[in-house]
Amino acid sequence: MSPGSFEERRAADWVELDRLLTSIEKKRPEPGVAELPRRFREACADLALARHRMYSSQVIERLNALVIRGYKLLYRSRRAGLEAVVKFLAVGFPRAVREEWRLFWLCSALFWLPFFGMMASAWHDIDWIRATLGPGGMADMESMYGGDQQQQVSHMRSAFGSNFRMFSHYIQNNVGIDFQIFAGGIVACLGTIFFLVFNGIHLGAATGYVHYACNPESFWTFVAGHSSFELLGMVVAGMAGMRIGLGVLKPGRLPRGRSIAEAAKRALPLICGAALMTVFAAVVEGFWSARVFPADLKYAVGIAGWVLHAGYFLALGRGARAA
DSSP states (O other): OOHHHHHHHHHHHHHHHHHHHHHHHTTOOOTTGGGHHHHHHHHHHHHHHHHHTTOOHHHHHHHHHHHHHHHHHHSOOHHHHHHHHHHIIIIIHHHHHHHTHHHHHHHHHHHHHHHHHHHHGGGTOTHHHHHHHHHHHHHHHHHHHSSOHHHHHHHHHHHHSSHHHHHHHHHHHHHHHHHHHHHGGGTTTHHHHHHHHHHHHHHHHHHHHHHHHSOHHHHHHHHHHHHHHHHHHHHHHHHHHHHHHHHHHOOTTSOHHHHHHHHHHHHHHHHHHHHHHHHHHHHHIIIIITSOOOHHHHHHHHHHHHHHHHHHHHHTTOHHHHO
8 A cells, every 4th residue: 555545545435533641631521532542453453554564754754643642541640549539529429329219219218118117116116126126136236326425435445445446336337338239130129129228127117216216416426427428328239230230120022141241330330329328428427426415416417418418419420511
């Protein structure tokens, strides 16, 4: 192939690559930006061919400039990685939750209806709670929340020894629960449904028993600060599991394996966000909740957490700028 024929055949692709690179550099991506990796690889092959055949310096310099620009955009530094994390938290995660709003309300119902049902049974028929917790569970609740806030903190200190060990315990416990909820979705959503309902029943029974036989203030001052992160994280993990399960149940025209892979792409931002919420819940639980502070302050922090989460999921990631 002569240099003229080579440039004539490939010039349109180089112009298109230049257009895509320019749009991304100006932070206004244009249609077709998903083709950038492929066009970048083709430009690299063209550059290697032009150098091997010793085509004109103008062609080689043009291709070299395109390849350098594409490399800088596709293979970013760690700073760009940090920007991606910030963008995920500010745009990607809240948008992913809003896009799956039906699953949000479904998973919320699966958790909160059993929770409030078991909690209400403390005033109607305590035998339901006794059967759920068992003698050991009731004894644990009484030892932890039977006294005032100071006694509750002292009990936890004797059990764990330090804030960091409490944090480590809650990481293990919370991540384990969220993983069960998420992984259960692969069984046609049945595992996710089971674990959401189970946790709703168990936590509702524990809350109801506190009001029946323990000191509610000791309990609520402990759980207020981290409740929004932990419980909403559980619901979001359920959304991710349900999305995987729907990929199994409703593949549509896709092969089932491809359907699950596509569902996993939609579930990925949800489970990543749920994991971050769970980790932060453990931080708050280990280093804030398990310390003695005025009850009004702990309640205010807990309420602020729920309000901020509502604003975060409803408001962030909207508008043309975010897109």
